Amino acid sequence: MRSRLRSASARRPCSGCWPGVSAGSAGAVMPPTVPKWNTLPTCVVTLASWKRVTVPASYGVAHIPGALSVQDAGALGLAGTAALDSVNAVDPQKDETVLVSGATGGVGALAVQIAAARGAKAIATARPGAEAAFVTDLTDAEVHLVDFTGDLDAQIRTLAPGGVDAVLHLAGDGAQLAGLLRPGGRIASTLGFGPDAVEGQDVTAHSVMAAPNARTLTALAEDAASGVLRVPVTATYPLERAPDAFASFASGALGKLAITCA
Numbered sequence: 001m002r003s004r005l006r007s008a009s010a011r012r013p014c015s016g017c018w019p020g021v022s023a024g025s026a027g028a029v030m031p032p033t034v035p036k037w038n039t040l041p042t043c044v045v046t047l048a049s050w051k052r053v054t055v056p057a058s059y060g061v062a063h064i065p066g067a068l069s070v071q072d073a074g075a076l077g078l079a080g081t082a083a084l085d086s087v088n089a090v091d092p093q094k095d096e097t098v099l100v101s102g103a104t105g106g107v108g109a110l111a112v113q114i115a116a117a118r119g120a121k122a123i124a125t126a127r128p129g130a131e132a133a134f135v136t137d138l139t140d141a142e143v144h145l146v147d148f149t150g151d152l153d154a155q156i157r158t159l160a161p162g163g164v165d166a167v168l169h170l171a172g173d174g175a176q177l178a179g180l181l182r183p184g185g186r187i188a189s190t191l192g193f194g195p196d197a198v199e200g201q202d203v204t205a206h207s208v209m210a211a212p213n214a215r216t217l218t219a220l221a222e223d224a225a226s227g228v229l230r231v232p233v234t235a236t237y238p239l240e241r242a243p244d245a246f247a248s249f250a251s252g253a254l255g256k257l258a259i260t261c262a
């Protein structure tokens with residue numbers, strides 16, 4: 001087991017291990033390994049304050065730019081990777097329609113921004129009211145809203161009569177969502193909806209397992225630091241109030257919740 005561990009030092013960067021990690025803040029993100037990924041915290045450490053930290057080789061480690069708070073970096077790591085990997089899986093082209101099912105969650109709130117930034121016509125699920133306002137505020141680009149508690153099929157038919165080009169399945173019923181695709185459309189799922197589920201249909205399905213490697217984390221961190229990507233943290237809790245954070249999450253909090261340790 002020890003041989004699979006690597007260490008990063010603030011004073012002496014681990015040359016060849018993680019480019020970009022040097023004195024300053026760095027985040028270490030655990031890859032998803034268990035069914036309920038979103039109950040796992042993303043670990044972010046400040047290497048400047050510790051001489052040496054050790055994390056498993058499978059963790060992604062990246063420098064946190066000065067303009068990005070550790071809190072936002074922590075919220076961004078796994079959710080951002082899942083969002084980016086999902087968008088990349090369906091590879092939306094300019095003006096293509098992309099339905100983001102679960103746009104009010106941590107992954108979806110980032111995926112909407114990434115898809116819109118690529119010039120796609122983003123269609124996002126949200127209940128009317130606070131959820132809709134939250135999604136609309138994520139980006140300056142136009143986002144079309146659909147209420148997933150209503151007749152989703154009818155709303156999509158209005159926006160994309162021939163079906164949408166791509167779906168990001170981050171919540172909801174994968175089979176129903178795949179049925180909203182145009183012939184030849186693509187669906188990416190963080191919920192295990194993969195090729196087997198669309199066998200015989202003229203669509204492509206990708207089951208996405210987020211891979212938070214250094215390259216992806218660095219790209220996300222740079223986009224967040226420069227303001228291209230808004231990290232959707234909607235509430236922050238001190239560590240001693242972690243149970244409140246979990247309770248809020250379970251009752252349907254929007255976006256990401258951050259827990260800080262001073």
Ligand SMILES: NC(=O)c1ccc[n+]([C@@H]2O[C@H](COP(=O)([O-])OP(=O)(O)OC[C@H]3O[C@@H](n4cnc5c(N)ncnc54)[C@H](OP(=O)(O)O)[C@@H]3O)[C@@H](O)[C@H]2O)c1
Nearest residue numbers: 038082102104105106107125148171172190208209210252
């Ligand atoms: N495969 C991977 O690598 C990977 C990585 C990260 C996350 N995940 C998984 O990906 C999913 C999304 O993650 P997340 O952190 O964004 O979760 P989240 O924060 O729970 O977001 C899910 C959002 O979807 C909404 N929702 C519920 N039912 C819906 C429906 N039928 N249609 C549209 N939206 C609906 C929820 O609203 P309410 O809260 O009001 O119900 C919530 O806002 C989770 O299941 C998570 O476990 C997978």
